[in-house]
Amino acid sequence: MLVSDEHKSEAGSRQGRGRGRPRNAEVDRAVLAAAVDLLAEHGFGQLTVEAVASRAGVGRPTVYRRWPTKEDLAVHALIHSVPPLTAPDTGDAVGDLCELAVGFVTELSNSPLGSVVLGVHAECGRRPELGNPLREHYLQPRDAVITDLVERGRREGAIRPDIPADTVRDLVFGPLIYRWLITGEPVDRATAELLVSTARRAVAPGER
Amino acid sequence: MLVSDEHKSEAGSRQGRGRGRPRNAEVDRAVLAAAVDLLAEHGFGQLTVEAVASRAGVGRPTVYRRWPTKEDLAVHALIHSVPPLTAPDTGDAVGDLCELAVGFVTELSNSPLGSVVLGVHAECGRRPELGNPLREHYLQPRDAVITDLVERGRREGAIRPDIPADTVRDLVFGPLIYRWLITGEPVDRATAELLVSTARRAVAPGER
Amino acid sequence: MLVSDEHKSEAGSRQGRGRGRPRNAEVDRAVLAAAVDLLAEHGFGQLTVEAVASRAGVGRPTVYRRWPTKEDLAVHALIHSVPPLTAPDTGDAVGDLCELAVGFVTELSNSPLGSVVLGVHAECGRRPELGNPLREHYLQPRDAVITDLVERGRREGAIRPDIPADTVRDLVFGPLIYRWLITGEPVDRATAELLVSTARRAVAPGER
Amino acid sequence: MLVSDEHKSEAGSRQGRGRGRPRNAEVDRAVLAAAVDLLAEHGFGQLTVEAVASRAGVGRPTVYRRWPTKEDLAVHALIHSVPPLTAPDTGDAVGDLCELAVGFVTELSNSPLGSVVLGVHAECGRRPELGNPLREHYLQPRDAVITDLVERGRREGAIRPDIPADTVRDLVFGPLIYRWLITGEPVDRATAELLVSTARRAVAPGER
DNA sequence: CGTTAAACGAGACGGTACGTCATGTCTTCGA
DNA sequence: TCGAAGACATGACGTACCGTCTCGTTTAACG
Structure with missing residues (x-):
């Protein structure tokens, strides 16, 4: 299996440790995994944030909160995988x-x-x-x-x-x-x- | 200069020498040249058929008549150039x-x-x-x-x-x-x- | 039956009796009949010159030579029918x-x-x-x-x-x-x- | 003035009071008003969704979200007006x-x-x-x-x-x-x- | 232990580009 | 010159995503 979880640095790197609800690390994982799957299936050109979010069971803004663009997401998915x-x-x-x-x-x-x-x-x-x-x-x-x-x-x-x-x-x-x-x-x-x-x-x- | 015109095979390869108005070979040239320019300037991901057509002084359907998708166009532009x-x-x-x-x-x-x-x-x-x-x-x-x-x-x-x-x-x-x-x-x-x-x-x- | 052929004035009214090949009156008939059929089937909004020409077995420019716009054609088709x-x-x-x-x-x-x-x-x-x-x-x-x-x-x-x-x-x-x-x-x-x-x-x- | 706002039923009739962001009722108004204006100016045949959206200061898909076709839009604009x-x-x-x-x-x-x-x-x-x-x-x-x-x-x-x-x-x-x-x-x-x-x-x- | 600020799913929003289709004009051929 | 075929510029079509923005709800950490 190619997937590896060893990258420590959190996705969007919200260091603030602020007041509100903390980010769900599980979401990071699910989104990257979904992105990897879709990249493998359809290639980079056909990758859509919509599809990634939907496959990860997540809203689109939740993806954008972590990776500001589609390309960012793809790069990190690749690194991750x-x-x-x-x-x-x-x-x-x-x-x-x-x-x-x-x-x-x-x-x-x-x-x-x-x-x-x-x-x-x-x-x-x-x-x-x-x-x-x-x-x-x-x-x-x-x-x-x-x-x-x-x-x-x-x-x-x-x-x-x-x-x-x-x-x-x-x-x-x-x-x-x-x-x-x-x-x-x-x-x-x-x-x-x-x-x-x-x-x-x-x-x-x-x-x- | 990198551009070369030595490819003989016509674009959409309408071999028929059919009845209607023949395609304008100048259009082939202009479109490929425009595509090459835009690829060089903005890269493959930012290439739009609209921009290619407009720079070539041509209608969008005229581009699609020859190369059915953006990818096709890009490939042939590269080959051409x-x-x-x-x-x-x-x-x-x-x-x-x-x-x-x-x-x-x-x-x-x-x-x-x-x-x-x-x-x-x-x-x-x-x-x-x-x-x-x-x-x-x-x-x-x-x-x-x-x-x-x-x-x-x-x-x-x-x-x-x-x-x-x-x-x-x-x-x-x-x-x-x-x-x-x-x-x-x-x-x-x-x-x-x-x-x-x-x-x-x-x-x-x-x-x- | 609703169709009537009694309108004498020819379509595009090329009175000139000019030099070249004379217009084929049969074409007038076929085009109007095709237009009537398509109007009846799909309505005015869905009428296309393309479809009329094709059903009449005629080229598109041949239609335009007689009736300069789609609306003209439709009006005369109605009058005709x-x-x-x-x-x-x-x-x-x-x-x-x-x-x-x-x-x-x-x-x-x-x-x-x-x-x-x-x-x-x-x-x-x-x-x-x-x-x-x-x-x-x-x-x-x-x-x-x-x-x-x-x-x-x-x-x-x-x-x-x-x-x-x-x-x-x-x-x-x-x-x-x-x-x-x-x-x-x-x-x-x-x-x-x-x-x-x-x-x-x-x-x-x-x-x- | 002919315009009247008395129709209660919402445009696309999304009754669900669903989860997402609610539709902006102001958009409904602006689009219908734009459609009425353009209908009055240019008639039904010349109405384009593009022009309606642009005059309403709205994206084209926003219009389609409410009224799936041009005809739908025109009918509701008329009713509205x-x-x-x-x-x-x-x-x-x-x-x-x-x-x-x-x-x-x-x-x-x-x-x-x-x-x-x-x-x-x-x-x-x-x-x-x-x-x-x-x-x-x-x-x-x-x-x-x-x-x-x-x-x-x-x-x-x-x-x-x-x-x-x-x-x-x-x-x-x-x-x-x-x-x-x-x-x-x-x-x-x-x-x-x-x-x-x-x-x-x-x-x-x-x-x- | 209640506040409160952020995360979250959903989905509307203004855009931009897609690839298709139709219009009306034009250019070539053959009749 | 007509007529069939079909290229051409134009421009609207309806769809798909983009990245942003509300909504109402959930969830922890702070106070």
């Missing part, structure tokens, strides 16, 4: 990295949510206020995991020290993601492993 | 391929249209009727150019014969595209060259 | 007049076209250019017949000489038409005869 | 009835709204769902007033007891309405009085 990367640690850092990449992409490409990721990224590309939460909650945690692995790989002598960690990331994840999202060709495990095993030649210390 | 890849031929096939990739991505990432590509791809991902024209007119011609280059590279002995052409494509283009579209980090020429020069190690014949 | 009044002559002018009125209204109220008359009159009320042909070809011929009858009635001593002919007309036709078109109550023969037989008391010479 | 008949009571019932008829028609025929009545009636003739409100709110109240007058006239011995009230109505109102709406001839006070004074001979008890 994609599980954090967790790297194995077998002692072979590059192997772990490859396993991580292959697992991530094959899992995502088999999930109905997969095809939504692109649409959300597209929307975020033009709007910094959307892109920031996505970067902060989605990309950076993944980058941190990857950077750690690359660091480990360097210490193990399996990754050339002159290549920056983000370049390694691009080289390992890029081909997989590109094939999956852009070309639309299938990314089964065999294909994924072919791609990463070839890519790892690029980052391995040269014979010369 | 991105120039065909043309590979150099310096005798160094892998160098040509890398130059092609670097040039393509740096050019696109500096064009206002660049940030639109992702949104259109996202929309196409869930709708085969949109994806097909995109694949046919956009991806396949590019693939053909790349495959030719890879073929040449193999004959020159610069590319390992056991790697399929599409894998080469993914390895060379993937990291660039991934960095540009997904991570949102800048892709200047130096970064691009670092990525492809590293990637080419993966496809070069091994020392052993 | 309602038969001229023909008064009996039994020697009893007032009886003839009453018979005329009763026959006219009962016939019209049983025709599917009946309910269209009102709509066309309504349209003509605000547009003199429509009202004129209606008056000229529809109302005036009827008025002439009625005026003749009233004249005869006066000579027979059955109609008071101090009442103008148009007042007689209003008194005899008005109640019938009012009941039929405005109140929507049924106008069967019995009701019609009750109305006119009462009305004729109003125009008969007084006992005193 | 025409004042109820109020009969004088001078002790002379037939005189009162005639005065009522003459006043009604001369007033209406001088109102810009007058020429609209016919169009609305025409539309109602073919659609029971439109005709019903018109009958209920417009015709029946008038009929009730007239029937009362006829009753009074009978008790005063001024109306023959063997003529039904609706026949009296048709005989008195019919000629006036017919002349005004159908023939298009002017209905000034003199003409109107000639018509009704003649018509009253038909309903007066005979000398014989």
Whole structure:
């Protein structure tokens, strides 16, 4: 299952701890879950706040109180639904990295949510206020995991020290993601492993 | 300039050469150009048929006569506007391929249209009727150019014969595209060259 | 049957007997007949030139060439379809007049076209250019017949000489038409005869 | 002024006193008033929901929420705008009835709204769902007033007891309405009085 | 323990865009 | 030149959502 509840920061972040009735945390959950479902079913373009609210059993203003626009909602739904990367640690850092990449992409490409990721990224590309939460909650945690692995790989002598960690990331994840999202060709495990095993030649210390 | 008029197939593909008044090809051009402009200015999500028609100096039904939905229009506008890849031929096939990739991505990432590509791809991902024209007119011609280059590279002995052409494509283009579209980090020429020069190690014949 | 072809003046009245291909009179007929049918079926508000042309097996511009607007077409279709009044002559002018009125209204109220008359009159009320042909070809011929009858009635001593002919007309036709078109109550023969037989008391010479 | 606000039944008849935000009665008023104005200015055929909404300072969907079609709106605007008949009571019932008829028609025929009545009636003739409100709110109240007058006239011995009230109505109102709406001839006070004074001979008890 | 302020479901509201349809004009072809 | 076909600019149609705004009700925390 892809859903993860580990994000602590409350949705609309009403810090006031004020007088009135406190927000119902259950509503946050239900709305995000409904948004995730509808994104998976119909895609980002067809997502309507109306439908999300109705499926969550909630009024429309209750949704807007937490996420001011449809795009905000979608971004947070995505953040909410994609599980954090967790790297194995077998002692072979590059192997772990490859396993991580292959697992991530094959899992995502088999999930109905997969095809939504692109649409959300597209929307975020033009709007910094959307892109920031996505970067902060989605990309950076993944980058941190990857950077750690690359660091480990360097210490193990399996990754050339002159290549920056983000370049390694691009080289390992890029081909997989590109094939999956852009070309639309299938990314089964065999294909994924072919791609990463070839890519790892690029980052391995040269014979010369 | 990115706009190219080389697509022969007429828009709505009324092949009939029928009885009535023939369609005005100038209208096709004006509408696609208007759509491209508006996509570049406001992005896919803010594109409206109304605005396209009005900027093209055309009635709304005239747009719908050719492209039945907004998405159709956007896809064809994109196809219409991105120039065909043309590979150099310096005798160094892998160098040509890398130059092609670097040039393509740096050019696109500096064009206002660049940030639109992702949104259109996202929309196409869930709708085969949109994806097909995109694949046919956009991806396949590019693939053909790349495959030719890879073929040449193999004959020159610069590319390992056991790697399929599409894998080469993914390895060379993937990291660039991934960095540009997904991570949102800048892709200047130096970064691009670092990525492809590293990637080419993966496809070069091994020392052993 | 209500349709009558006795109107001599051709539709668009191209008198020129010009050089080119002459107009096909059959087309005039077919278009008017189609218009009458559609008026009867769907009413004036739902009439479309498109549908008329298509049912007549004719192009839309061919219709417009003859009648410049939809309203024009409808007015002429109505004129074309309602038969001229023909008064009996039994020697009893007032009886003839009453018979005329009763026959006219009962016939019209049983025709599917009946309910269209009102709509066309309504349209003509605000547009003199429509009202004129209606008056000229529809109302005036009827008025002439009625005026003749009233004249005869006066000579027979059955109609008071101090009442103008148009007042007689209003008194005899008005109640019938009012009941039929405005109140929507049924106008069967019995009701019609009750109305006119009462009305004729109003125009008969007084006992005193 | 012709506008009257006496109709109690709310527009869209949302009786539920439901949960959500209640409808703004002021909007009902503004929309109907705008519709009346536009009907008077341009007639039924040229009425557009767009224009009504805009003149009322209201969104188009707000109009549709209350009246599902243009015709519905027009019917209710008409009902809303025409004042109820109020009969004088001078002790002379037939005189009162005639005065009522003459006043009604001369007033209406001088109102810009007058020429609209016919169009609305025409539309109602073919659609029971439109005709019903018109009958209920417009015709029946008038009929009730007239029937009362006829009753009074009978008790005063001024109306023959063997003529039904609706026949009296048709005989008195019919000629006036017919002349005004159908023939298009002017209905000034003199003409109107000639018509009704003649018509009253038909309903007066005979000398014989 | 009662006040009270906010959350909540519902749904009206002014907008904007959708995709369709009809009008009346025009342009091309074939007769 | 007519007539059929159909493109064209225009503009209204009726629907769907948007994001905001009342409503009346519920629910905790404060006083």
